[in-house]
Amino acid sequence: MPNVQITFPDGTSREFAQGVTALEVAKSLGPRLAADALVAKVDSRLLDLTSPIEASGPIQFITPSSPEGLEVYRHSTAHLLAAAVTELFPDAHPGIGPPTETGFYYDFYREKSFTEEDLAKIEAKMRELQKADLPYERIHYPKEEGKKLFEQMGEFLKCQLIEEKAEPVFSAYRTGKFLDFCRGPHIPSTGRIKAFKVLSVAGAHWKGDEKSHPMQRIYGTAFFSQKDLDDFLHKLEEAKKRDHRRLGKELELFSIQDDAGPGLIFWHPKGGMVRKVIEDWLRDELLKRGYDMVYTPHAMRLHLWETSGHTNFYRENMFGAMEVENDRYQLKPMNCPGHILIYKSRRRSYRELPVRMAELGTVYRYERSGVLHGLMRVRGFTQDDAHIFCMPEQLEDEVQACVEFAFAVLSTFGFDRYEVELSARDPEHPEHYAGTVEEWERAEGALRNTLERMKIPFKTMLGEAVFYGPKIDVKLVDAIGRPWQLTTVQFDFNLPSRFELEYVGADGRPHTPVMVHRALLGSIERFFGVLIEHYTGAFPVWLSPVQAIVLPISERHGAYAREVVGQFRAAGIRTELDDRNEKLNARIRDAQLQKIPFMLVVGDREVQAQAVGVRRRDTGDMGSRSLAEFIPWLRQLIDTRAVKW
RNA sequence: GCCGGCGUAGCUCAGUCGGUAGAGCAACGGUUUCGUAAACCGUAGGUCGGGGGUUCGAUUCCCUUCGCCGGCUCCA
Numbered sequence: 001m002p003n004v005q006i007t008f009p010d011g012t013s014r015e016f017a018q019g020v021t022a023l024e025v026a027k028s029l030g031p032r033l034a035a036d037a038l039v040a041k042v043d044s045r046l047l048d049l050t051s052p053i054e055a056s057g058p059i060q061f062i063t064p065s066s067p068e069g070l071e072v073y074r075h076s077t078a079h080l081l082a083a084a085v086t087e088l089f090p091d092a093h094p095g096i097g098p099p100t101e102t103g104f105y106y107d108f109y110r111e112k113s114f115t116e117e118d119l120a121k122i123e124a125k126m127r128e129l130q131k132a133d134l135p136y137e138r139i140h141y142p143k144e145e146g147k148k149l150f151e152q153m154g155e156f157l158k159c160q161l162i163e164e165k166a167e168p169v170f171s172a173y174r175t176g177k178f179l180d181f182c183r184g185p186h187i188p189s190t191g192r193i194k195a196f197k198v199l200s201v202a203g204a205h206w207k208g209d210e211k212s213h214p215m216q217r218i219y220g221t222a223f224f225s226q227k228d229l230d231d232f233l234h235k236l237e238e239a240k241k242r243d244h245r246r247l248g249k250e251l252e253l254f255s256i257q258d259d260a261g262p263g264l265i266f267w268h269p270k271g272g273m274v275r276k277v278i279e280d281w282l283r284d285e286l287l288k289r290g291y292d293m294v295y296t297p298h299a300m301r302l303h304l305w306e307t308s309g310h311t312n313f314y315r316e317n318m319f320g321a322m323e324v325e326n327d328r329y330q331l332k333p334m335n336c337p338g339h340i341l342i343y344k345s346r347r348r349s350y351r352e353l354p355v356r357m358a359e360l361g362t363v364y365r366y367e368r369s370g371v372l373h374g375l376m377r378v379r380g381f382t383q384d385d386a387h388i389f390c391m392p393e394q395l396e397d398e399v400q401a402c403v404e405f406a407f408a409v410l411s412t413f414g415f416d417r418y419e420v421e422l423s424a425r426d427p428e429h430p431e432h433y434a435g436t437v438e439e440w441e442r443a444e445g446a447l448r449n450t451l452e453r454m455k456i457p458f459k460t461m462l463g464e465a466v467f468y469g470p471k472i473d474v475k476l477v478d479a480i481g482r483p484w485q486l487t488t489v490q491f492d493f494n495l496p497s498r499f500e501l502e503y504v505g506a507d508g509r510p511h512t513p514v515m516v517h518r519a520l521l522g523s524i525e526r527f528f529g530v531l532i533e534h535y536t537g538a539f540p541v542w543l544s545p546v547q548a549i550v551l552p553i554s555e556r557h558g559a560y561a562r563e564v565v566g567q568f569r570a571a572g573i574r575t576e577l578d579d580r581n582e583k584l585n586a587r588i589r590d591a592q593l594q595k596i597p598f599m600l601v602v603g604d605r606e607v608q609a610q611a612v613g614v615r616r617r618d619t620g621d622m623g624s625r626s627l628a629e630f631i632p633w634l635r636q637l638i639d640t641r642a643v644k645w
Numbered sequence: 646g647c648c649g650g651c652g653u654a655g656c657u658c659a660g661u662c663g664g665u666a667g668a669g670c671a672a673c674g675g676u677u678u679c680g681u682a683a684a685c686c687g688u689a690g691g692u693c694g695g696g697g698g699u700u701c702g703a704u705u706c707c708c709u710u711c712g713c714c715g716g717c718u719c720c721a
Contacts, residue, residue, distance in 0.1 A: 113649055202716030203648025210718060214648050217716070245714095249656080258694080258712055317720080363721090368646050369712090371719065383721065473721095488721070522721040554678040581677080582684085589682035603680055613680075621681055 005056035016053070023049035023188070026061055037061040038069045038192065039185045046072065048138055048185040064224040074099035076136060076187045077196050077222035082106045083134075083178035084125035085218070089118075094180065095157045095206060095215055102232070103221025107204055109157060114201045114216055122218070123198040129176055133191030137174040138184060146170055150181065157206070195229040196222035238480060244532035245374040251537050251594060253545075254375065254528075263372040263379030265525050270545035273574070274531075275524060277543055279360060281641075282384055282409070282521070289405060291358040291386055296338025298362060302328040307498055308337045309434050313467035317365045335361035336492075336517060339387040340499050348503040353513065354390035354398055360524070361385045375529030382524045388516040389501065395514055399450045399472070399489055402518045406474050406487040409520045413531060414540065414643040417477035420456050422447055424470050426463030434467050434494045443491045444470045468494040471517075478534040486522035486530065491515075538595040538617060541634070542641045547574045548634070549596045550612070551587050553603035555579075560607045564600065564627065571631050573638065592617055598634065 006025060007013040016025060022040035026033045026049065040047050043057040046068065053059070062069045078097035085092050085108060097106030108114075114122075141149065143166050150158045158181045162170065166181070173182045175190065187193070199219045206212040223229040248254045253271030256264065267275055283293065302321045305311050310318065314333060321328040332338065339357045348355065362382045371377055388398050403420075410418070424444050425433050433440065447470055451458050458472070465471060474487035492515040495501075502510040521527035531539070541547050548568055552561035558579055568575035576596075578587045584601065591599045601613035611626045625633075637645050 115649095200715065201649075204717045205647070208718070210647060215717085216648075219716085256713095262712070365720085368719075370646060370648095370717085372713095377720070381721070485721070519721065526721055551681090553680055556678080583677095583679055584681065585679085586683050587681095592682055599681075601681065605680085615681055 004053060006053065007056075007058040009058075009060050018054055019052040021050050021052055022047060022059065022061070025053070025059060033061055033063075036063045038063060038187045039072050041068070046185050048136070049188055050138065051185070070224070071099045072185060073187055073193070073224070074104040074222045076190075077193055077220065078104040078106045079136065079173060079175050079178065079180055079182070079186065080126050080129055080190050080193060080196075081122065081198065081218060081220055082108075082180060083129055083175045084122050086178050087129075087176075088121055088125055089114075093155055093157050096161070097180075103199065103219060105217045105219045107206070107215040107217045109206070109213060109215055114218065119198045119201060119218070126196065126198070130190045130193050130196075132176070133189050134176045135189045136184075136186035138186075139172050139174060139179075140169050141172060143168050143170060146172065146181070149179075153179070193222060194224055195226045196220060197229060197233070235480060239482075239533075242480070242533040242536045243374075244376075244529040247532050247537040248375070251532075253532065253537075256374075261379070262369060263367060263377070265375060265378055265380065271528065273545040274539065274543050275528065278521070278524065278527075281412075282360075285405075285409065286358045286386070289356075289401070291356040294339065294342055294357045294359050296335060296342070296359060296361065297332075298364075299329045299331050300337065302330045304337050304341075305330045308340075308495060309467065309498060310334070310337075313432070313434060317367070319364050319366050331364045332361075333363050333365045335359055335363060335383065335385045336387055336495060336515075337499075340495060340501065340515075343387075343389050343501060344499065348389070348513075350391060350503050350505045350511070353503055354388050354394055356386060356388045358384070358386035375525045375532075378523075378525055381526070383519045384521045384524065385517070385519050388518070389496075389503075389513045390516070391503070391505075391511070392514050395446055395491070395516070396450045396453070398516055399447060399491070400454055402489045402516065402520075403450070403454060403456070403472065403474070406489070406518075406520045410474070410476050410487070412641055413543075414534065415476040415478070419475040419477065419483055420451065420458040421464070421473045421475065422451060422458050422460045422470065423464030423466075423473055424460055424462050425465045429463070432467060433465065434498075435469070439493050440470065443493055447472055447489075447491055466490055468492045476530070478530060479536075484526070484530045486527055487520050488518065488522065490517040492517055536595075538597075540641065540643045541597045541645070542638045544595075544597050545574065546576050546594065546596050547638065548598040548600055549576045549578055549591050549594075550600045550602060551584060551591070552577075552579050553584055553601065557602050557604070557607060561602050564602060564612060567627055568600075568631065568634075571635055573631070573634060588615065 002018050003015040004018050005013055005015055022042065023034060026037045037049060039062045040049055041060040041062055042053055046062065062072065075098065078099065082094045082097055086094060089110060092108040092110040095107035095109060097104065143162065147159055147162045150162060162181050170181065171184055173180050173184060173186055197220060199221060201216055201218050204215045204217040206215050221232060223232060251270060252268050254268055255266045256262065257266055286293065310333065318333045319331045321330045342357060343355060360382050362380065364380045367377060367379050390398050425440055451472065469490055469492040471488050471490035473485055475483040475485045477483050496512050496515050501513050503513050505511045550561045550565050552558050561577055561579060565575050565577045578591065580587065588599055595617055597617050599615040601615060606612055606624065609624065609626060611624045612630060614622045614625050614630060616622055
């Protein structure tokens with residue numbers, strides 16, 4: 001038998017008989033590696049350890065320490081789940097079961113729905129099969145023969161997949177009694193799975209198509225150690241504690257009212273204050289950066305939206321038009337046409353470009369009822385929107401300025417991790433987009449150039465563009481590592497021509513400007529939701545609706561307490577007085593729960609010393625501070641918009 | 646919109662195998678005047694999400710509708 005030359009990551013190489021398995025190679029290197037290895041990467045392809053190696057080339061063993069290892073491991077756990085489900089519920093037909101960012105899922109078609117108790121049973125059965133240490137056995141079938149086999153088993157979904165995806169000879173994996181059409185690779189056996197948990201069941205659709213039959217998706221997760229699993233479950237709990245919907249109610253920030261309708265936000269005084277502070281700051285920044293503030297109507301004639309193309313490309317997301325005096329008006333889903341009308345209101349010279357129009361513009365979009373979610377996904381929201389009208393040669397600078405502006409804004413609110421995406425069109429669905437292929441290529445190129453020039457790493461997302469142009473999206477990463485899409489900078493070569501925008505160039509002739517749409521916080525509502533979750537409601541002082549609360553120890557300190565409140569308020573610090581007939585401890589507890597950054601206790605000692613006993617919400621009692629010292633210190637904390645102090 | 650779950654006092658929740666409901670917190674009244682996370686006593690509070698049906702009788706069973714939650718799909 002001929003030999004093959006296998007090269008290891010350290011550069012050394014050895015000869016093995018052709019057809020040697022990766023496992024045998026690993027064993028020859030050491031029992032420890034053989035025990036650790038999950039799969040092998042042979043010539044940059046992931047293979048089962050039991051697969052024969054037929055050609056010379058590099059090999060690398062994938063162990064639990066690599067991300068690829070975790071993916072394979074979770075995929076194998078998904079098979080374990082399916083094995084348990086099909087054993088317990090013969091009427092369940094497996095669909096697909098891939099790994100995800102945080103675990104895995106497996107979709108099943110079944111008439112009856114899975115209950116919580118079923119999930120517990122499934123998990124127990126999985127543990128049983130795990131202990132049995134069943135191998136993941138790779139089997140090859142010629143397409144037709146294999147398909148017949150799955151037909152006999154009644155697995156019509158698998159047959160469909162085989163029909164669509166299978167190679168002439170395809171692979172399947174057997175785990176105990178469960179056979180699955182699967183490319184693999186898999187870990188050697190179920191005994192290698194250390195820590196897993198079945199999490200939940202939810203509806204899904206076969207192949208993600210709404211019109212296709214409903215599936216039940218069982219979610220689970222798996223880690224290499226119980227500790228990692230516990231940490232993950234703990235993080236889920238943490239995320240629940242941060243839920244902005246719960247905090248919004250507890251901290252009286254906002255509400256959504258049945259009587260008014262779903263997806264419509266009521267900003268209560270506390271939330272309203274946070275919003276006011278955000279907006280005031282933002283407006284100052286806009287003016288510093290050469291933007292003009294504008295305001296446009298909430299409803300405008302429908303024909304305007306026909307001109308813009310919204311009635312074609314955006315209809316599903318718009319509220320129905322309303323009839324007014326034989327004319328039809330449309331609640332605005334975007335601010336652009338309004339800004340365009342202002343631009344068009346007179347002749348524009350190249351000398352005044354770029355024109356940057358900003359509006360905290362409230363828009364209404366029809367979202368299907370099932371997708372609404374607190375502040376994160378609503379039907380009416382306010383964008384910190386702006387449209388920049390400029391000459392093509394100014395475009396890249398303007399886009400760059402927008403991205404820089406976005407980073408500056410987000411870091412002010414305490415976010416410092418981002419993911420940047422370039423959203424391009426889906427070349428397979430040209431009907432979703434307005435404009436020509438050449439225009440799109442030029443536009444995508446311009447955005448790509450800008451990011452590359454700025455040396456910002458980014459991912460290109462095909463099919464994520466808006467109908468009028470490609471965009472750059474910035475996702476911020478919050479305190480517990482979740483990404484949120486807020487900032488969007490969109491290039492538009494469509495609306496300027498649809499509305500016949502012009503500027504007079506240096507040559508005295510009319511030219512068509514290009515447009516940039518951009519929102520930095522995205523929607524104020526969503527941003528607020530992210531902010532609440534990021535800080536668990538404990539906002540930095542500059543954003544806190546109540547920055548300090550004065551707590552007189554007994555009634556005789558009331559007068560001094562009111563004087564202190566007066567002095568703080570005079571310094572522009574949002575201060576309240578809690579002189580309720582409650583014990584100090586109770587009032588401190590309430591203030592803590594309201595996440596007020598500073599509690600100011602005043603008793604005899606403080607009256608004496610013209611001071612306040614300062615308690616921080618995070619670290620507790622910090623002792624007495626004189627008013628003369630503390631007020632300027634707090635003022636400076638607010639003025640510098642300190643995130644930590 | 647689709648699949649599944651849920652809707653009981655302001656909030657968090659218990660309960661009724663069909664005989665019109667209960668706790669804690671909050672609110673209100675009083676007592677207490679207190680030094681860094683819940684003082685004590687009392688009072689009041691509910692068309693059991695809305696509509697319809699079955700029934701002598703429905704908060705409970707059935708249908709329908711609205712809303713919420715977890716997903717799918719879509720997005721700021």
